Amino acid sequence: MKTTIATIILIVLAHSFSYAQAEASRTKHYNTKKSLAIDGYDPVSYFSNKAEEGKESITYNYKGVTYQFANTTNLNKFKSNPDHYEPSYGGWCAYAMGESGEKVKVDPETFKVVDGKLYLFYNFWGNNTLTDWNKDEKALKTKADQNWKKIVQ
Numbered sequence: 001m002k003t004t005i006a007t008i009i010l011i012v013l014a015h016s017f018s019y020a021q022a023e024a025s026r027t028k029h030y031n032t033k034k035s036l037a038i039d040g041y042d043p044v045s046y047f048s049n050k051a052e053e054g055k056e057s058i059t060y061n062y063k064g065v066t067y068q069f070a071n072t073t074n075l076n077k078f079k080s081n082p083d084h085y086e087p088s089y090g091g092w093c094a095y096a097m098g099e100s101g102e103k104v105k106v107d108p109e110t111f112k113v114v115d116g117k118l119y120l121f122y123n124f125w126g127n128n129t130l131t132d133w134n135k136d137e138k139a140l141k142t143k144a145d146q147n148w149k150k151i152v153q
Contacts, residue, residue: 029152030065031091031106037065038120041108043085044074046118051109062086087118089148094119095129098140101147114141 030037037043045052054068058075061067062082069075078085089097094112096104110123110130114137121130133140 029090029103031087031103032065035061035064035066037067037091038087039108040068042070042074043067043087043118044077045070046111046113047085049113051111084116085118087120089119089144090152091120093122093129094144095121095133095140097147098133098142098144101143101150103151 033039040054040056042052042054052070054070056068058069058072059066060069060075060078062078065086067078069078088094090103091106092102093104093106096102104122106120107123108120110121110128112119112121112130112133119133121128121133123130
């Protein structure tokens, strides 16, 4: 009996440690400021084709990354399927991830939803990478997927 309890305790501790490691790795690679994703924009709002700022009073932490929401309806949608609503490539610029594999900041109001996934883009100083992405989306997405896997492995 003592062996069984000790085994269970070790399994629980190992699982907790591995979860903590996965969460730390995730937060290390995600585009956040003070653990806040998408500069406080509501990830669910993009799926209605608008970039809407979230409220500080409506937040949710998913695996170490905090999101803000414009309303509780969007919060509940996110909670029901967070992997669907999280931005691709940890919220970094999709074009840069495909072009060079670099983690480049984004303008949270420059985005595209493709096949149910959210992609964000750099759009500063007259350089809108969404325009470049649209010219060769399929190849850039394939390359971005490969580059992101190298980063988070």
